[in-house]
Amino acid sequence: xxxxxxxxxxxxxxxxxxxxxxxxxxxxxxxxxxxxxxxxxxxxxxxxxxxxxxxxxxxxxxxxxxxxxxxxxxxxxxxxxxxxxxxxxxxxxxxxxxxxxxxxxxxxxxxxxxxxxxxxxxxxxxxxxxxxxxxxxxxxxxxxxxxxxxxxxxxxxxxxxxxxxxxxxxxxxxxxxxxxxxxxxxxxxxxxxxxxxxxxxxxxxxxxxxxxxxxxxxxxxxxxxxxxxxxxxxxxxxxxxxxxxxxxxxxxxxxxxxxxxxxxxxxxxxxxxxxxxxxxxxxxxxxxxxxxxxxxxxxxxxxxxxxxxx
Amino acid sequence: xxxxxxxxxxxxxxxxxxxxxxxxxxxxxxxxxxxxxxxxxxxxxxxxxxxxxxxxxxxxxxxxxxxxxxxxxxxxxxxxxxxxxxxxxxxxxxxxxxxxxxxxxxxxxxxxxxxx
Numbered sequence: 001x002x003x004x005x006x007x008x009x010x011x012x013x014x015x016x017x018x019x020x021x022x023x024x025x026x027x028x029x030x031x032x033x034x035x036x037x038x039x040x041x042x043x044x045x046x047x048x049x050x051x052x053x054x055x056x057x058x059x060x061x062x063x064x065x066x067x068x069x070x071x072x073x074x075x076x077x078x079x080x081x082x083x084x085x086x087x088x089x090x091x092x093x094x095x096x097x098x099x100x101x102x103x104x105x106x107x108x109x110x111x112x113x114x115x116x117x118x119x120x121x122x123x124x125x126x127x128x129x130x131x132x133x134x135x136x137x138x139x140x141x142x143x144x145x146x147x148x149x150x151x152x153x154x155x156x157x158x159x160x161x162x163x164x165x166x167x168x169x170x171x172x173x174x175x176x177x178x179x180x181x182x183x184x185x186x187x188x189x190x191x192x193x194x195x196x197x198x199x200x201x202x203x204x205x206x207x208x209x210x211x212x213x214x215x216x217x218x219x220x221x222x223x224x225x226x227x228x229x230x231x232x233x234x235x236x237x238x239x240x241x242x243x244x245x246x247x248x249x250x251x252x253x254x255x256x257x258x259x260x261x262x263x264x265x266x267x268x269x270x271x272x273x274x275x276x277x278x279x280x281x282x283x284x285x286x287x288x289x290x291x292x293x294x295x296x297x298x299x300x301x302x303x304x305x306x307x308x309x310x
Numbered sequence: 311x312x313x314x315x316x317x318x319x320x321x322x323x324x325x326x327x328x329x330x331x332x333x334x335x336x337x338x339x340x341x342x343x344x345x346x347x348x349x350x351x352x353x354x355x356x357x358x359x360x361x362x363x364x365x366x367x368x369x370x371x372x373x374x375x376x377x378x379x380x381x382x383x384x385x386x387x388x389x390x391x392x393x394x395x396x397x398x399x400x401x402x403x404x405x406x407x408x409x410x411x412x413x414x415x416x417x418x419x420x421x422x423x424x425x426x
Contacts (some may be wrong), residue, residue, distance in 0.1 A: 175418030
């Protein structure tokens with residue numbers, strides 16, 4: 001499947017953008033994957049039958065404090081970076097905190113900015129900043145259709161089964177996110193009967209494993225969700241919320257949190273809480289970015305590439 | 311001058327001097343001093359975590375953190391929505407009771423207002 005001559009050529013040149021690591025998870029084993037396929041065909045959105053997807057997260061439109069006084073500007077830069085990719089992703093997944101304060105004008109501005117992406121298909125899940133108006137009226141009036149206002153939904157694309165989950169409307173007493181029984185029951189039924197060789201991509205705002213409980217970095221009932229996913233040969237879990245990359249591999253499941261396009265947050269436990277982290281202005285672009293996901297059906301594997309703005 | 315007249319003068323002067331001796335309070339002199347019924351959000355905590363007030367008085371919350379917080383009562387009685395840094399929210403408590411609340415963005419932040 002990998003052409004030897006283009007592999008040699010590709011190894012001589014790196015992909016677009018800044019630093020990033022590209023690896024393949026196949027049957028639980030990590031192996032490096034070169035970017036030959038990505039750079040060889042510049043216009044196709046699916047290269048050699050390998051669909052590419054984009055994860056963008058925590059755009060926080062409306063934030064204007066010290067850590068980044070211009071979040072619209074960094075989002076525009078991010079969109080420019082995506083539009084310049086040699087292979088256009090087939091769709092975008094936004095893993096939440098689209099806005100900073102759930103305000104209508106923030107949602108409007110975010111929608112306008114996101115329309116600058118040359119990727120037309122957008123799928124979202126809310127972050128806790130998107131639903132501070134209680135029932136999430138503003139968020140659901142704009143993005144509720146896909147899930148009939150429930151927040152959770154699934155769809156298929158290029159042989160990959162995508163599942164969007166909401167874990168910011170059912171918090172646990174200890175501050176961790178939660179899915180709730182109704183959503184978990186839906187998830188179980190949604191996955192039932194699907195072949196275990198179907199590649200699965202799950203996306204939700206809060207981390208679906210416990211990274212740091214004192215700061216609410218986790219989902220209280222995630223273990224139950226994970227138990228339904230265990231039997232599949234390739235599962236990629238995409239989360240946001242913590243504004244930095246943390247990753248875990250458990251069997252055939254890769255858990256990954258993305259960077260924000262707005263501002264970084266401190267590492268777990270460093271400081272009083274998970275607030276905006278001010279860094280030197282030349283360092284900021286290196287801490288913001290996006291993730292692209294490549295999913296293969298044969299052989300069954302998924303690879304993640306994190307790219308920064310600078 | 312009669313002794314009574316002198317007495318009145320004395321007490322009058324005493325009253326005036328007492329008034330002058332009282333240091334001025336900042337802001338308006340309201341019956342319920344607003345500063346006493348204040349809660350701040352600082353370093354991902356409500357401070358104080360427990361505040362006791364009299365029925366009929368108000369509490370003002372102010373967010374001093376760079377991260378937005380909300381003041382959301384557990385029983386649905388009051389909800390501030392997202393408060394950005396330096397935003398405030400005021401709620402008047404008419405009935406006695408213990409009112410637990412939390413930040414809906416960071417639900418580990420929990421506190422209570424006790425109304426007597």
